[in-house]
Amino acid sequence: xxxxxxxxxxAAVLSACSPVPAPSIAFASxxxxxxEITVIGVVDDPQALQTFLRLNAVKSGVSPPPTVVAQTVxxxxxxxxxxxVYMSAxxxxxxxxxxxxxxxxxxxxxxxxxxxxxxxxxxxxxxTQTHDxxxxxxxxxxxxxxxxxxxxxxxxxxxxxxxxxxxxxxxxLLQGPADGEVAISEDxxxxxxxx
Numbered sequence: 001x002x003x004x005x006x007x008x009x010x011a012a013v014l015s016a017c018s019p020v021p022a023p024s025i026a027f028a029s030x031x032x033x034x035x036e037i038t039v040i041g042v043v044d045d046p047q048a049l050q051t052f053l054r055l056n057a058v059k060s061g062v063s064p065p066p067t068v069v070a071q072t073v074x075x076x077x078x079x080x081x082x083x084x085v086y087m088s089a090x091x092x093x094x095x096x097x098x099x100x101x102x103x104x105x106x107x108x109x110x111x112x113x114x115x116x117x118x119x120x121x122x123x124x125x126x127x128t129q130t131h132d133x134x135x136x137x138x139x140x141x142x143x144x145x146x147x148x149x150x151x152x153x154x155x156x157x158x159x160x161x162x163x164x165x166x167x168x169x170x171x172x173l174l175q176g177p178a179d180g181e182v183a184i185s186e187d188x189x190x191x192x193x194x195x
Contacts, residue, residue: 038067040188043083045072048109053085056101056112065089067192071183073125078132078157079104082113084123086184088192094118096142100184102162114162116155121189126154126180133157137178140166145173152178 036050043049049070057064067088075082085101092099096118103110120139128135136155144167145151152174153166163171 035066037064038192040067040069040192041071041184043070043072044081045105045110048105049083049085049103052101052103052110052112062091063089065092069121069184069188069192073181073183074134075104076129076133079113081105082133083110084125084136084183086119086121086123086189086192088189097140100138102136114155115164116162117165118167120150121184121186122182123184124152124178124180125183126178128154128179130156131159134180136162136183137174137180138166142167 037053039046039049049068053064053068065087069086069088070083072081072083074080081104083101083103085103087093087099087101094117097120098117100116100119100123101112102114102116104113105111116138118140120141122139124137126135126137135157137152138155139150140153141150145153153171154174155162155166155171158170163169165171
């Protein structure tokens with residue numbers, strides 16, 4: 001009787017300690033979880049970008065985009081290389097614009113330094129810096145700022161991240177010319193959205 005009780009207790013302890021299988025993730029398309037995401041642009045580490053996009057899609061609960069526009073640029077003294085990723089898919093966009101990720105190299109691949117919503121191309125890396133990081137300019141549409149038409153808005157680095165939305169401070173309307181380089185162009189985004 002003692003042996004039987006001991007065996008039952010051992011079995012109960014072992015089954016309680018056995019790992020629980022991870023929940024499966026369902027993507028909209030069966031191929032979406034494994035197919036290569038097309039990247040328009042030049043990035044330092046394409047494989048790390050693919051991994052980030054898939055993991056972020058899992059966290060967000062939506063399919064990874066079939067195509068993104070991405071560019072790795074000089075991040076200044078604080079973060080020598082940053083990668084800008086414009087999510088070119090309806091699941092990642094709304095009437096106000098699309099999501100822009102600003103990524104930096106981390107211990108286990110690329111990590112999000114910021115995720116900015118309501119972004120339209122072009123996305124520019126300006127010659128100015130805030131807290132040793134380049135200011136980023138994006139186009140916004142709508143009546144978020146005074147005046148007619150589309151506007152370019154500066155996203156300064158606050159010492160930790162960039163603004164998550166170009167319509168609220170510390171984002172500010174660009175005054176004067178946009179001195180810098182185009183990281184993500186309107187033409188690239190148009191190509192990415194073609195069926």
